[in-house]
Amino acid sequence: MQQSTNTDFEVRSLDAMCVNESHLAHRWYHNIKYLVVGVLFGVVFVKSEVVSWFRIQEMFRLQSFHMYGIIGSAIAVGMISVWLIKKFNIKTIYGETIELHPKTFNKGQIYGGLLFGLGWAITGACPGPLFAQIGTGATVIVVTLLSAIAGTWVYGWLRDKLPH
Amino acid sequence: MTEFLKQPWPWYIAGPLIGLTVPALLILGNKSFGISSSLRHICASCFPANIPFFTYDWKKEVWNLVFVFGIFLGGAIAINFLPNPNPIDINPKLASELAGYGITNYDHLVPTDVMSWASLLTLRGFLLMVIGGFLVGFGTRYAGGCTSGHAIMGLSNLQWPSLIATMSFMVGGLIMANLILPHILSL
Numbered sequence: 001m002q003q004s005t006n007t008d009f010e011v012r013s014l015d016a017m018c019v020n021e022s023h024l025a026h027r028w029y030h031n032i033k034y035l036v037v038g039v040l041f042g043v044v045f046v047k048s049e050v051v052s053w054f055r056i057q058e059m060f061r062l063q064s065f066h067m068y069g070i071i072g073s074a075i076a077v078g079m080i081s082v083w084l085i086k087k088f089n090i091k092t093i094y095g096e097t098i099e100l101h102p103k104t105f106n107k108g109q110i111y112g113g114l115l116f117g118l119g120w121a122i123t124g125a126c127p128g129p130l131f132a133q134i135g136t137g138a139t140v141i142v143v144t145l146l147s148a149i150a151g152t153w154v155y156g157w158l159r160d161k162l163p164h
Numbered sequence: 165m166t167e168f169l170k171q172p173w174p175w176y177i178a179g180p181l182i183g184l185t186v187p188a189l190l191i192l193g194n195k196s197f198g199i200s201s202s203l204r205h206i207c208a209s210c211f212p213a214n215i216p217f218f219t220y221d222w223k224k225e226v227w228n229l230v231f232v233f234g235i236f237l238g239g240a241i242a243i244n245f246l247p248n249p250n251p252i253d254i255n256p257k258l259a260s261e262l263a264g265y266g267i268t269n270y271d272h273l274v275p276t277d278v279m280s281w282a283s284l285l286t287l288r289g290f291l292l293m294v295i296g297g298f299l300v301g302f303g304t305r306y307a308g309g310c311t312s313g314h315a316i317m318g319l320s321n322l323q324w325p326s327l328i329a330t331m332s333f334m335v336g337g338l339i340m341a342n343l344i345l346p347h348i349l350s351l
Contacts, residue, residue, distance in 0.1 A: 022194040031230040033192050038234015039241065041185055046242035047169070048178030052273045054254045057262075060341030063255040069175030070182065071315060077183025078197075078320030085190060098190050100321050103308070109329040112306025113314075117336015119299025121345060122292055124274065126311040127304060128199040130297075131232045135239025138274045140281050144297035151301025152203040156217035162306065 024094055045132045053124025060121050106164040112155075170246050172253075185312075186320050195227060198313030200304035202232040265349040278349065288351040307332065 045051045050070060058064035084090065085098050092098060120126055123144055125133060130148065133141045155162075189195040205222045206229070212218035252270045262268070267277045283289030304310040307329045309318060315333065318326025 024193075026193075028226075030193070031227050034189070034195070034227045034231040035234040035237075037185060037188050037192070038231040039238040040234075041182070041231075042235035042238015043242045043246070044173070044178050044181045044238075045235065046239050046273070047173040047246060047248075048175065048182075049172055049252060049273065050178065050182075051239070052252055053275050053279070054252055054258065054270060054273075056337075057341060057345075058255050058258055060337045061255075061258060063258055066175050070179040071311070073176060073179030074183035074316050075319045077180045078186035078316050079322070081183070081187035082190075082320045082322075085187060090191065092191055092194050094193070096194055098194055100190075100196070102321075103318055103323040103325045105325040105328065106308075108306045108308060109314075109325050110332050112303045112308070113329045113332025114303070114336040114339075115299050116303025116307055116310065117333040117338075118340040118344070119296050119301075119303055119336075120311075120333060121337040121340035122296035122348070123300055125300070126199070127203060127300060128232070128235055128310070128312055130300070131199075131235040132239035132242075133273055135236040135241075136243040136273055137240075138272060138276075138279070140279060140284060140293065141274065143284060144293045144300075147294045147297030148301030148304075149203050149206050151298040151303070152200075152305045153207045153211065153215075153218075153301075154298075155302045155305040156204070156207060156215045157213075159215075159217050 022092070022094075022096060024096065041128075042132045042135060045129060046136060051125060051129035051132045051136070056121065056124040108162070108164045111163065166246070170248060172248055183316065183320075186317055189231075193227065196313070197317040198228070198309055199232060199235075200301075200310035200313060201225065202228045203301050204305060205229055261346075262349075265346075267349070286351075288348060291348050291351070303336075 048070060049055045050067070055064065055067055059067035082100065090098060116126075123130070125141070125144070127148060130141055130145045134145065186197050189197050204218070205225045208218040208220060208222035252273070254270060262275070265278070267275045269276050278288055278292055280289075284293060307314065309326070309329065311333065314326040314329040319330065
């Protein structure tokens with residue numbers, strides 16, 4: 001491992017989605033709480049049919065309000081929550097200050113965003129729903145997931161050559 | 165109560181619950197909501213191949229893998245304990261369009277007429293599952309996030325790059341669903 005912590009930070013900071021803000025080290029069982037949140041989230045995904053290929057087709061054909069209502073109200077609740085966290089300086093359950101970092105613009109958000117949009121409408125799933133669909137017994141979606149992992153890997157491999 | 169829970173949940177229940185994931189993860193451990201990064205952590209943990217993008221301390225991000233494993237379990241729990249007694253109710257216009265491609269089974273969350281092990285080796289199935297999946301993985305990482313990381317977390321934090329990313333997702337999806345997908349499904 002010749003990678004220094006600095007490289008690690010640089011790589012992580014280039015990609016805001018991968019920055020883990022907690023500075024605390026915890027035993028493994030502290031992760032159980034994320035399992036619980038994930039389970040609840042997965043149940044909501046299936047019961048609201050967000051993970052339905054048909055709902056995604058309706059959304060992109062402007063034939064149903066359902067998905068727009070879900071994404072819109074999720075953003076509204078998220079925005080109010082983040083505003084409240086900042087306003088009242090709400091801490092984590094471990095007493096840490098909650099850190100939110102700004103995202104910087106790069107052209108990847110347009111090119112990558114368009115490519116992801118194409119994939120979203122074909123597969124009827126963004127990454128989260130892929131996991132939920134497999135859970136519902138659609139085992140063939142494992143192939144879609146493996147392909148998505150391969151896509152992520154190829155991006156990492158070609159990253160320096162792509163316009164950002 | 166269970167009968168009520170078995171019905172499909174309306175958007176005004178599901179959307180706010182999904183939105184609450186944002187403060188839940190922040191308050192539980194300073195974690196920013198994002199799902200597509202789990203694909204990156206899988207690459208980093210299984211095949212980093214000395215690529216700088218995958219050589220970071222993925223163990224710090226194990227929470228994210230636990231979270232997506234939870235989503236998988238949640239899917240299994242919902243389908244087994246809270247099964248929707250009725251077939252998925254879809255817009256009649258979509259139903260008649262899909263019937264033209266031979267998609268008439270709405271009993272599952274995925275269209276089993278075109279997405280199944282049997283159809284994987286047909287050109288149509290390959291494009292839908294393998295190429296589609298590749299675009300999802302490549303595109304989300306290139307964009308630096310997906311619907312959760314950009315559209316929900318990023319917009320919640322009023323980040324304009326996330327607004328650009330979200331609009332790009334929508335444009336890509338509109339182009340695919342209306343202009344390209346009909347040709348793929350006609351194959």
